[in-house]
Amino acid sequence: MELILANSNREDITDISSFANADFDINKEMKFKVQVARSYYTQDMTFGSWIYIPDTEFGGIIENVVTDTTLDYVELAGRTPRGKLAKRIIQPAAGQDYRTVSGDAHEIMRTFINGNYSGYLSVGENIRVNINSFTFQRYCTTYDGLISMLKSLNRKMVCTFVKKTNQPVYVDVSSEPIVDYSDRIELSNDNRINFKLDDNRMGVNHLIALGKGELKDRTVIHKYLDRNKKISASQVYTGYEECTEIYDFSSAEVAELNTKAEEKIMELANTSNFEMDVEKLNLDVKLGDIVGGRDYLTGISDRREISNIIYTISNRTISKTYKLGD
Template sequence: MDLIKTDQYGRQIGYVQGANIDFEVGADEADSINDFEIELKRWNWDGSIRYGTRVFSPDTEYGGIVREISTDTSTNVIRAKGDTWRGMMTKKIIQPLSGQDYATASGELNSIIKSKIEAEYPGLFYGVTADTGVTVNNYQFDRYCTLHAGLVKMLKSVGYRLDIRYQEGDVGMAGYVKVSAVPINDLSSEYELTNDNNMNFITDDNRRGINHLICLGKGDLKDRLVIHLYADQNGTISQTQQYFKGAEEIAAIYDSSGSERDDLIKNGIKELESKKSSMSYNMTMTKLEGNIDLGDIVGGKDYLTGISMKKPIGRKIWTISSGKEKVVYKLEGET
């Protein structure tokens, strides 16, 4: 892939050459940086990259606007940094209307995206008019969530994901960021990644987690509020013991003295979620063929132990270092 630079007005002025490049894009704000860094030796710095310069790889999500420039004379390097297009969306907040508890949205997916991003980034971000055929009715955003997190969660609730791509402008004209909704692809059967593919991964199928949580709330002794929560073989939590019994039952206490029933159940579920049996899977993938993007689902299997699972792509990291290019894919939740 090539990285193109522009002037401060978004008009292309050439390629970024002789640089080390590091772009990270991710769907989950908790474990994704969503920024970029371009490192040049001082003798390769020609001053064409300035504050406000756009850098982008055409028709991909890799791109952003330079907002920080640092220099280090001890190592003879200059670094240009900024947020990616997705990262910029994490710096806008969806706010409830005055007098309302929550911000809401109704309508077709792309029409909602278009109205929100074009209002926040006029002349730079554009939605699309294509109709997905999918609508939401009075969708409730989390209070004061970021524009990015709100749209990602809304789309995920109906099996869609954000697609972000920089589109080149005509000769002498600025390009723009195109944002749209596309279906999440479950490619776990098509892309089953194993150690035979030279993919490095670590699995941990932990089945010794808590499956019965006894939650203790307000009151004393026999008058104390007690709620029993159970996790079944699929990890689903309820107040009915349906699966693990006898020797298979693993119990623990959650002490929340003073808690009323609703709070005790809410916090008890959160506690059991963190302590129930779980599968963790960390994988480093440096090459995936085909059209796979953030949010799409891939599978993995260790044929020796039989451990398998499927998970969404959570992050992509594009680097060029000493002329060598690499794209690393990380699963959702990986550090």
């Protein structure tokens, strides 16, 4: 494994893996940090320089330098490629309510990426996957918008630091089909893969929200959840299954109370937590792919999307942690 330091012209300088500790959080914090002992620090480790692992998406441009003379290291930090995409906004054209696109998925991605990141990010060849029409949410980030667009095609975004001979390094942004490993491989404790399933059905499914007003004139809104944990117009859980709470927001008008009540009932709803040691699967699992597990003793099963990958180098030891989404 190489951890490369490159200059602001995207030219490699040296491999720093033998004396640096690093942490890359690619899709939650969307940041990286690298700690270098003060005795190894050079003037090349500065703003605009690159730190990356070739053929992966672990890396970024140095945008933050922290030095503390009471510590024996200097910390270098910046955003991951996805973090850069998350700091641009897709705006509707003047006079339009929404931004709507059509055509090849990669060609659409190229219009938002190529030429907008000084060569840092670049979308390659088209994939011949056509979108008849896709409408972005108003003023969403470029990242959220493109992820939603790709998901509508059952595809995931892939970012890769590419270094070719005599060419500056760059991040290739592309897409691949989402792989559902829960359909291909039924993972259970029989496979010697440990996981934890916590299926908690003690949550609230009926919320009575109280807003402005007094006594009979007080604003009252009822919110219900269906069995798919979606807001329902009518009551689904009745009898012993009904679980009700009061939400008191006495200063709220109807519109605000309606919004806040929906947020509140989702906070109080049933929860299902699934944890799995994905690293032991020995599969080429990527961000956006799906894994699942089943406990034959209880009959409980679950499947989740890989929502984040954290790559850590500490004292030359590498670890990779996979986070599962909702």
